[in-house]
Amino acid sequence: MNKLELISALKTEANISKAEAAKVVQIFFDNMADAMAYTGRNPKTGAKVTIKPKKLPFFKSGKELKDRVDY
Numbered sequence: 001m002n003k004l005e006l007i008s009a010l011k012t013e014a015n016i017s018k019a020e021a022a023k024v025v026q027i028f029f030d031n032m033a034d035a036m037a038y039t040g041r042n043p044k045t046g047a048k049v050t051i052k053p054k055k056l057p058f059f060k061s062g063k064e065l066k067d068r069v070d071y
Contacts, residue, residue, distance in 0.1 A: 003029075007021045010025060033053060037050060
């Protein structure tokens with residue numbers, strides 16, 4: 001599923017306009033990208049440094065999603 005398909009599905013499911021669905025999807029992906037960067041520490045100095053986002057995000061599904069997929 002690509003971004004346009006996700007917007008279309010959200011529009012249909014939530015009964016909202018395409019513009020609103022696009023905004024929701026964009027907010028979701030922006031927040032995911034922001035969450036991938038985090039603050040770490042330099043082990044030598046102990047100074048805080050911002051770690052750049054990873055190129056390959058890791059996704060671990062929860063029990064509810066596994067149950068819905070595996071039924």
